[in-house]
Amino acid sequence: DSGVTQTPKHLITATGQRVTLRCSPRSGDLSVYWYQQSLDQGLQFLIQYYNGEERAKGNILERFSAQQFPDLHSELNLSSLELGDSALYFCASSAGARPNQPQHFGDGTRLSIL
Amino acid sequence: SQKIEQNSEALNIQEGKTATLTCNYTNYSPAYLQWYRQDPGRGPVFLLLIRENEKEKRKERLKVTFDTTLKQSLFHITASQPADSATYLCALVRTGGYQKVTFGTGTKLQVIP
Numbered sequence: 001d002s003g004v005t006q007t008p009k010h011l012i013t014a015t016g017q018r019v020t021l022r023c024s025p026r027s028g029d030l031s032v033y034w035y036q037q038s039l040d041q042g043l044q045f046l047i048q049y050y051n052g053e054e055r056a057k058g059n060i061l062e063r064f065s066a067q068q069f070p071d072l073h074s075e076l077n078l079s080s081l082e083l084g085d086s087a088l089y090f091c092a093s094s095a096g097a098r099p100n101q102p103q104h105f106g107d108g109t110r111l112s113i114l
Numbered sequence: 115s116q117k118i119e120q121n122s123e124a125l126n127i128q129e130g131k132t133a134t135l136t137c138n139y140t141n142y143s144p145a146y147l148q149w150y151r152q153d154p155g156r157g158p159v160f161l162l163l164i165r166e167n168e169k170e171k172r173k174e175r176l177k178v179t180f181d182t183t184l185k186q187s188l189f190h191i192t193a194s195q196p197a198d199s200a201t202y203l204c205a206l207v208r209t210g211g212y213q214k215v216t217f218g219t220g221t222k223l224q225v226i227p
Contacts, residue, residue, distance in 0.1 A: 002157065033215075042219035043158070043203065056214055090157050099215045100146040100207045105157030 003027060006091050006106035014114050018079040021109045025072055025093030031055065032074040033094070033103060034066055038087040049074055050097040078111070086113045117141065118218035120204060126224045127194055135189040135221045137204035143182045144206035149189050152201045152220065161202075162189075194225045 003026035011019055025032050034046040045058035049068035060066075063081075068074040078085060088110050092103035119138040127133050137147070145166050150158035164171045164180045164187070171178045177190040191198050201220040208214050 002159070004157070035217075043217035045215055045217070058214065092157070098209065100148075100163065100209065102148070102160035102163065103158075103215070104160070107155070107157050 002104040002106060004091060004093050004104050004106035006089075006109050008109060009107070010110045010112070012112045012114060013081060015081055015083060017081050018077065019081065019111065021076040021078070021089055021091075021111075023074045023076070023091030023093075023106060025074070025091075026104050029093035029095050029104070030072065031094045031097055031101075032068055032072070033092040033099075034060075034074070034076050035090040035092065036087045037090060037108070043090070046076070048099070055097055056099070081113050083113050086111055118204065118206060118216060120202075120218040121221040122219065124222040124224055126226060129194060129196060129225055129227050131194055133191040133194045133198070133223055133225070135202050135204075135223065137187040137189065137218055139185050139206055142208060143185065145209040146207040147178075147180055147187050148205040148207065148215075149176075149178055149187075150203040150205060150217075152203060158203055191223075194223075196225045196227050199223055199225050 005024040007022045030051045033048045036044045046060040048056040066076045088108045090108045092105045094101040117140045148163045149161045152158040162178045164178045175192045179188045201222045203220040204218045206216045
């Protein structure tokens with residue numbers, strides 16, 4: 001058990017809708033990372049937050065946004081959903097701000113767009 | 115942008131043998147390179163980290179090498195066991211002005227009893 005909790009495990013919705021994915025980091029970790037994993041593209045880094053502030057940005061679409069709250073949990077909001085957004089979304093946490101530190105991953109949220 | 119290549123095809127080896135997985139990259143040399151293990155339906159699990167000034171790192175049956183001239187990392191599992199069957203991901207960490215982690219697509223390892 002990594003100590004990182006993601007909810008929900010599965011989400012099924014329709015195109016055009018908006019969803020929120022939630023992540024609770026491992027106790028004591030200040031950084032939260034979000035990744036998208038699809039069969040053909042592997043793990044794609046979306047965004048990192050450290051202690052409530054955006055730290056680094058990857059290939060995150062404008063339709064997607066995230067935030068990290070004072071209790072350090074994080075949410076990833078996906079809007080105007082398209083079929084291509086169907087994927088596994090992972091959250092990871094680490095102790096500090098630097099990405100060289102080991103990341104601890106949750107078991108992901110599987111998003112299916114119908 | 116950084117491109118990472120891992121063996122796209124699955125690697126099948128006999129139990130007890132040494133498995134060797136390859137991670138090749140282009141463009142900039144990362145400051146760090148990490149290896150993760152991912153089982154079906156689960157998140158990746160961190161295994162080892164190696165710095166650019168380190169040639170080799172070991173942990174129990176695992177060994178990682180890092181050759182910045184060849185732009186390649188090799189990941190070895192000695193005395194492989196069926197329980198080692200999983201997908202293994204390499205991740206390149208770039209530091210400096212824009213810190214970022216880039217993952218490879220992974221190599222699926224199957225250890226046959």
